[in-house]
Amino acid sequence: MTAAPTTAGWLDPFLADWRPGTGEPREIREPATGRPLITVPQGTPGDVARAAAAAAAAQPAWAATSYVERAAVLRRAAEIYEAHRAELGTWTQRETGAVHGKMHHEQNFTVAELLNAATLPSQPYGELVPSVVAGRLSMVRRVPVGVVGAITPWNSPSVLGMRVVAPALALGNAVVLKPDPQTPVAGGALFEAVFREAGLPEGLLAVVVGGAEVGEAIVTDPNVHVVSFTGSTAAGRRVGELAGRLLKKVSLELGGNNAFVVLDDADVEAAASAGAYASFQFQGQVCFAAGRHIVHRSVAKDYVEALVERAKRLRLGDPYREAVDLGPIVNEKQLARVDGIVRRSVEGGARLAEGGTHEGLFYRPTVLVDVTTGLPAWTDEIFGPVAPVVTFETDEEALALANDSEYGLAGAVYSRSISRGLALAQRIRSGMVHVNDQTVNDEAVIPFGGMGASGNGSRFGGAANWDEFTQWQWVTVRDDPRTFPHPY
Ligand code: NAD
Numbered sequence: 001m002t003a004a005p006t007t008a009g010w011l012d013p014f015l016a017d018w019r020p021g022t023g024e025p026r027e028i029r030e031p032a033t034g035r036p037l038i039t040v041p042q043g044t045p046g047d048v049a050r051a052a053a054a055a056a057a058a059q060p061a062w063a064a065t066s067y068v069e070r071a072a073v074l075r076r077a078a079e080i081y082e083a084h085r086a087e088l089g090t091w092t093q094r095e096t097g098a099v100h101g102k103m104h105h106e107q108n109f110t111v112a113e114l115l116n117a118a119t120l121p122s123q124p125y126g127e128l129v130p131s132v133v134a135g136r137l138s139m140v141r142r143v144p145v146g147v148v149g150a151i152t153p154w155n156s157p158s159v160l161g162m163r164v165v166a167p168a169l170a171l172g173n174a175v176v177l178k179p180d181p182q183t184p185v186a187g188g189a190l191f192e193a194v195f196r197e198a199g200l201p202e203g204l205l206a207v208v209v210g211g212a213e214v215g216e217a218i219v220t221d222p223n224v225h226v227v228s229f230t231g232s233t234a235a236g237r238r239v240g241e242l243a244g245r246l247l248k249k250v251s252l253e254l255g256g257n258n259a260f261v262v263l264d265d266a267d268v269e270a271a272a273s274a275g276a277y278a279s280f281q282f283q284g285q286v287c288f289a290a291g292r293h294i295v296h297r298s299v300a301k302d303y304v305e306a307l308v309e310r311a312k313r314l315r316l317g318d319p320y321r322e323a324v325d326l327g328p329i330v331n332e333k334q335l336a337r338v339d340g341i342v343r344r345s346v347e348g349g350a351r352l353a354e355g356g357t358h359e360g361l362f363y364r365p366t367v368l369v370d371v372t373t374g375l376p377a378w379t380d381e382i383f384g385p386v387a388p389v390v391t392f393e394t395d396e397e398a399l400a401l402a403n404d405s406e407y408g409l410a411g412a413v414y415s416r417s418i419s420r421g422l423a424l425a426q427r428i429r430s431g432m433v434h435v436n437d438q439t440v441n442d443e444a445v446i447p448f449g450g451m452g453a454s455g456n457g458s459r460f461g462g463a464a465n466w467d468e469f470t471q472w473q474w475v476t477v478r479d480d481p482r483t484f485p486h487p488y
Pocket residue numbers: 151152153154155156160178179180181210211212213214215216219230231232233234235236238239253254255256286287288381383409450454
């Protein structure tokens with residue numbers, strides 16, 4: 001594998017020897033410059049089979065390792081990641097086109113996932129329960145699921161991988177991780193390098209880089225017991241179908257088209273600042289970005305003006321080499337998708353208040369007004385820096401608009417009245433909702449996830465980690481061997 005020079009350092013010798021697959025090499029280019037970044041041999045279904053078999057073989061001994069040792073590996077991994085975060089961050093920036101602020105946020109989060117996971121091994125893992133059978137000791141305990149297959153997208157590769165890898169390992173599982181082929185290092189190699197140095201025993205974490213074929217091989221491999229998928233709703237449906245036939249447990253964390261509601265009593269400047277951040281930061285390539293701005297008619301003019309002002313002043317450029325606010329769209333295909341949704345919406349009657357243009361992969365932050373609910377800018381997840389605005393008259397109308405989506409990942413309501421904002425927020429059908437804050441919010445200790453087409457009810461983080469990465473076992477014990485009445 002060959003890597004273009006980055007800040008010389010710790011990861012380079014690892015990358016020089018890294019052979020994550022036996023398939024054809026694939027060259028990865030920086031979206032911001034088009035320059036070659038790294039060439040990585042892709043994985044094959046055979047590589048998945050070998051990695052999963054090794055993981056299954058290594059897992060029982062790891063599950064039997066003391067809680068102190070498992071926690072220590074996770075804490076060491078956090079220390080190693082922190083020690084090399086400047087270097088590791090350059091890979092995130094260059095593979096994904098993220099600005100410094102987004103990269104740092106993701107890194108803080110990645111470390112938080114590790115440290116939070118380090119607390120899991122020492123937590124109680126079961127309960128004593130009453131029994132109708134006299135003299136029976138009855139307990140329910142959580143046991144590891146075995147091998148977790150983790151499939152992750154490119155957009156926040158380190159944290160979306162770590163929110164699976166860290167808790168799964170902490171709770172005694174092994175992991176086969178498949179990052180998106182566009183982010184082989186930030187989503188894959190750095191995990192192997194960090195955990196190897198942290199002393200994780202051989203076989204427990206394997207990275208196989210590749211696309212849908214490799215992902216499907218992970219889903220169907222008999223040695224993979226649980227699949228944790230984060231990505232688009234279309235690919236999630238396919239993963240769910242494959243796993244369903246095999247009766248395999250699967251977590252699906254999918255797309256979003258998130259409602260950002262501004263009531264007539266909101267602080268409009270604050271709402272516009274939050275709305276701009278939630279739609280434009282990281283070029284809108286965020287699952288819980290604000291996809292639909294639902295604004296009271298009486299404040300809509302001021303709100304749109306404030307949003308446009310912010311859109312105009314955002315600077316676009318190479319986020320690794322320049323001080324900019326936004327980087328490129330990740331690739332041509334995604335650019336065409338964003339552009340197509342905006343164009344078709346304008347043809348359908350929406351009006352461009354700002355943006356709608358691009359130079360290469362750099363798409364100007366865009367504000368669309370006069371949007372109606374049949375237009376693609378309303379119905380589709382755009383995954384680009386576009387803020388479609390619709391207006392309403394009553395809170396009930398706002399609620400109906402907010403819930404007018406097959407997705408249900410995140411929502412937000414801006415209002416000076418906490419009780420009014422909360423009353424509305426709690427009726428938005430989404431896995432996460434915020435009053436006087438925007439939709440792009442996460443913490444390692446909360447159960448992250450969505451409703452409807454945003455997932456299948458699974459969650460990441462906090463208590464949900466136990467549900468995702470362990471399964472219940474009922475165990476009973478009696479002193480006196482039990483017998484049964486005649487004729488038994
Ligand atoms: P994607 O679905 O194209 O790819 C995601 C991952 O799935 C990649 O690793 C890809 O190689 C793999 N994959 C694709 N087809 C597959 C198949 N048939 N079987 C198995 N694996 C397959 O998604 P993307 O375009 O890379 O990412 C953007 C999408 O991810 C958006 O829809 C976004 O909302 C969503 N997302 C959701 C969350 C969340 O937590 N809900 C977080 C980040 C991104």
